[in-house]
Amino acid sequence: MTTTLTKQSLLGRPIDRIDGRRKVAGAAPYPSDFDLPGQAHAALVSSTIANGRITRIDRSAAEAAPGVLLVLTRDNAPAVADPPMSNLGSTMRWYFRDDRILHYGQHIGIVVAGTRAQAQAAARLVEVEYAAEEPVLDLDDPRATIEENPYGLDSSRGDAAAALDAADVTVDSTYTIGAEINSPMGLFTTVASWQGGRLVVHDTTQFPSMVRASLAAMFGVPERDVRVLIPFLGGGFGAGLRLWSHTVLTTMAARELDRPVKLVLTRPQMFSSTGHRAASRQRMRLGATQDGRLVAIDHDAVAANGIGDMLPAPIEMGTPMAYACDNVATHERRAHLNIAFTGFMRAPGSVELHFALESALDELAGKLGIDPVELRLRNYAEVHPESGKPWSSKALRECLTVGADRFGWSGRDPSPRSTRDGDLLVGQGMAEASFDFYAQPCTVRLSVDRGGNALVRTGATDIGTGTYTITAQLTADLLGIEVDQVRVELGDTDLPPAPQSGGSGLAGALGAAVKDAAAALGERLARLDGRPGETIASLLDRHGLDELSATGHSDLPAAAATTDLAVAGPFAATFAEVGVDEELGVVRVRRLVSVIDGGRLYNEKTARSQIIGGTVMGIGAALLEEAAYDPHTGRVANGTFGDYLMAVNADVPDLDITFVGGPDAFNPVGTKGLGEIGIVAVAPAIANAVHHATGRRIRDLPITLDKLL
Numbered sequence: 278m279t280t281t282l283t284k285q286s287l288l289g290r291p292i293d294r295i296d297g298r299r300k301v302a303g304a305a306p307y308p309s310d311f312d313l314p315g316q317a318h319a320a321l322v323s324s325t326i327a328n329g330r331i332t333r334i335d336r337s338a339a340e341a342a343p344g345v346l347l348v349l350t351r352d353n354a355p356a357v358a359d360p361p362m363s364n365l366g367s368t369m370r371w372y373f374r375d376d377r378i379l380h381y382g383q384h385i386g387i388v389v390a391g392t393r394a395q396a397q398a399a400a401r402l403v404e405v406e407y408a409a410e411e412p413v414l415d416l417d418d419p420r421a422t423i424e425e426n427p428y429g430l431d432s433s434r435g436d437a438a439a440a441l442d443a444a445d446v447t448v449d450s451t452y453t454i455g456a457e458i459n460s461p462m463g464l465f466t467t468v469a470s471w472q473g474g475r476l477v478v479h480d481t482t483q484f485p486s487m488v489r490a491s492l493a494a495m496f497g498v499p500e501r502d503v504r505v506l507i508p509f510l511g512g513g514f515g516a517g518l519r520l521w522s523h524t525v526l527t528t529m530a531a532r533e534l535d536r537p538v539k540l541v542l543t544r545p546q547m548f549s550s551t552g553h554r555a556a557s558r559q560r561m562r563l564g565a566t567q568d569g570r571l572v573a574i575d576h577d578a579v580a581a582n583g584i585g586d587m588l589p590a591p592i593e594m595g596t597p598m599a600y601a602c603d604n605v606a607t608h609e610r611r612a613h614l615n616i617a618f619t620g621f622m623r624a625p626g627s628v629e630l631h632f633a634l635e636s637a638l639d640e641l642a643g644k645l646g647i648d649p650v651e652l653r654l655r656n657y658a659e660v661h662p663e664s665g666k667p668w669s670s671k672a673l674r675e676c677l678t679v680g681a682d683r684f685g686w687s688g689r690d691p692s693p694r695s696t697r698d699g700d701l702l703v704g705q706g707m708a709e710a711s712f713d714f715y716a717q718p719c720t721v722r723l724s725v726d727r728g729g730n731a732l733v734r735t736g737a738t739d740i741g742t743g744t745y746t747i748t749a750q751l752t753a754d755l756l757g758i759e760v761d762q763v764r765v766e767l768g769d770t771d772l773p774p775a776p777q778s779g780g781s782g783l784a785g786a787l788g789a790a791v792k793d794a795a796a797a798l799g800e801r802l803a804r805l806d807g808r809p810g811e812t813i814a815s816l817l818d819r820h821g822l823d824e825l826s827a828t829g830h831s832d833l834p835a836a837a838a839t840t841d842l843a844v845a846g847p848f849a850a851t852f853a854e855v856g857v858d859e860e861l862g863v864v865r866v867r868r869l870v871s872v873i874d875g876g877r878l879y880n881e882k883t884a885r886s887q888i889i890g891g892t893v894m895g896i897g898a899a900l901l902e903e904a905a906y907d908p909h910t911g912r913v914a915n916g917t918f919g920d921y922l923m924a925v926n927a928d929v930p931d932l933d934i935t936f937v938g939g940p941d942a943f944n945p946v947g948t949k950g951l952g953e954i955g956i957v958a959v960a961p962a963i964a965n966a967v968h969h970a971t972g973r974r975i976r977d978l979p980i981t982l983d984k985l986l
């Protein structure tokens with residue numbers, strides 16, 4: 278195409294975020310920043326029991342309270358249709374469908390008033406009577422409804438049972454993880470207004486097209502009459518991948534009142550309204566030969582789910598692909614409990630699997646007397662272990678070797694309790710990880726104008742990952758212009774249809790669509806007979822054209838179905854050093870090295886930020902994060918930022934992050950997802966380091982001090 282090809286590639290360069298200045302100046306509007314003329318404010322009424330039925334609701338005191346405009350409960354709410362299943366396989370269970378209470382904090386009603394304080398005060402005046410039953414909160418509770426093989430992903434190759442029996446050495450361990458709550462900084466917000474039959478919603482979501490489709494179906498309006506806006510999002514970490522009931526209630530209230538309504542969840546409400554990583558228990562059985570060849574993996578997993586809820590976050594999915602092993606069996610179950618509906622939380626399933634698998638491998642390495650890195654290399658899956666196809670890219674070996682080198686792994690004395698630093702026991706552990714990413718079809722519109730500037734538009738959102746920046750960077754690279762000549766518009770479902778920012782899939786899907794658009798535009802420009810080295814601006818100018826546009830599309834799932842490659846996700850190896858104070862049981866992470874294969878990088882800086890963020894979350898998962906349920910009410914008893922502990926700066930050492938690997942052969946831009954892989958190997962690396970330090974194997978996350986005393 279007719280562009281200047283002399284410049285160096287812009288792709289991969291660590292440029293600053295193009296929206297950075299707006300963000301730090303407070304000029305980037307998050308959902309809670311939107312206020313509409315004439316807007317009223319809403320507050321939720323939530324259940325104070327976790328199991329039972331509503332026997333009576335009395336709205337009268339709330340309705341009589343100052344400033345109250347509307348109180349909606351299931352007694353007076355209009356009927357809505359069920360929402361469709363999203364392409365991530367989840368759907369919302371509409372609470373008002375019946376009088377059942379399924380979990381603590383379930384939304385029972387919405388109160389709308391002139392001010393937020395009035396609405397919140399009145400919400401407390403709604404009287405609710407219940408016929409309460411004891412909640413079922415525990416995975417082991419015999420009253421829990423158990424679903425076998427809920428995703429149809431139970432798998433078997435070879436004969437794992439026979440291979441386990443015949444193995445020289447075996448490990449048989451059970452690992453548990455407590456419930457973890459996605460806790461983005463931005464409180465989830467909905468501002469809904471009906472404008473002449475058309476619904477306009479500012480909503481905290483990672484998946485605007487899904488919210489549009491769901492609200493259209495529920496309220497019986499065509500999709501084109503629903504517009505979802507989310508130009509900036511204050512974090513989601515998966516919480517924004519489902520439609521939640523507060524969005525529906527706010528939309529309903531706005532329609533009933535014919536007035537814009539704004540709802541901002543409170544922090545405690547975030548602990549029961551926007552999903553979480555379900556508690557899980559896994560039994561991992563490994564069999565190996567004396568020289569460290571894996572002959573059997575048997576993986577049994579059970580995870581919690583809400584009652585009547587369906588969320589596909591399978592734990593067993595990555596197990597058969599992890600290592601070259603002839604005999605692998607996986608089984609999964611789902612236990613339906615009186616807990617708030619679960620959601621996706623950064624690397625759902627994969628975090629759980631790798632904690633169990635990588636801890637078990639560490640146990641195996643100890644039994645065999647083989648170095649943990651060497652054990653993984655001996656069982657390296659050179660090709661896809663199930664299909665035998667070559668990977669589209671896999672630099673996991675480099676992750677392991679480069680990581681070991683940077684960490685100084687070879688100097689490690691393998692025996693536990695071998696190293697001290699003053700009062701501390703020092704330990705070093707490692708783990709590897711893989712992750713499947715979910716790119717969905719994406720469409721973009723690309724225009725160039727006579728000034729040589731480009732405009733890229735698509736309905737996806739930027740949840741803090743850098744989508745604006747990498748889109749501008751790729752476009753500039755493809756068109757041979759500067760990054761500041763590209764404007765990017767996102768976060769509006771009136772723009773071309775786009776998938777979720779989730780499943781580490783957006784960058785790949787969007788990039789492929791931009792590349793397609795640039796190629797289409799290139800063809801149109803080529804027909805204008807460019808002169809060698811001529812810029813787009815001059816070409817358009819010479820032909821008296823104001824602008825030229827093209828649409829680009831990507832459908833990576835369709836491409837994956839026909840490729841001869843095994844489409845690989847990203848890979849990682851993490852090495853951790855911890856110091857453990859044995860008298861206090863306190864674990865501190867002293868050093869952490871992660872090496873990542875994310876294929877080709879869009880932007881070395883935003884990519885690194887992704888891995889830093891994932892690593893910090895991983896430290897939280899390893900040592901701090903857990904929702905504690907009150908056994909009688911089912912309430913998350915630590916549902917505030919004071920009580921629910923997450924990793925903060927003081928918990929995080931300097932992080933050493935390196936990228937390895939080259940362009941992926943499947944994705945047209947050569948990239949793989951990066952948003953989730955950073956978390957996956959962190960908790961097992963830390964748990965393995967704690968074992969190396971103390972000789973104690975903690976198989977239950979988080980590793981709180983009571984478990985080490």
Ligand code: MCN
Pocket residue numbers: 461511512513514515622623624740741742743744747777778779780781782783784785875876877878879880881883884887890948949950951952953
């Ligand atoms: N990137 C890159 N090179 C690649 C791939 C990605 O430079 N080869 C960088 C880009 O800056 C890109 C980002 O990584 O914008 C993430 O890309 P991708 O892996 O495709 O993930 P998505 O765009 O689909 O983002 C979702 C992902 C997920 S699933 C969770 S969970 C998560 C995450 O992103 N939640 C986040 N990172 C988050 N970061 C922030 N700030 N907030 C969240 O809520």
Ligand code: MOS
Pocket residue numbers: 483513514515516518621622623624625778779780781953
């Ligand atoms: Mo990520 S849990 O897929 O938003």
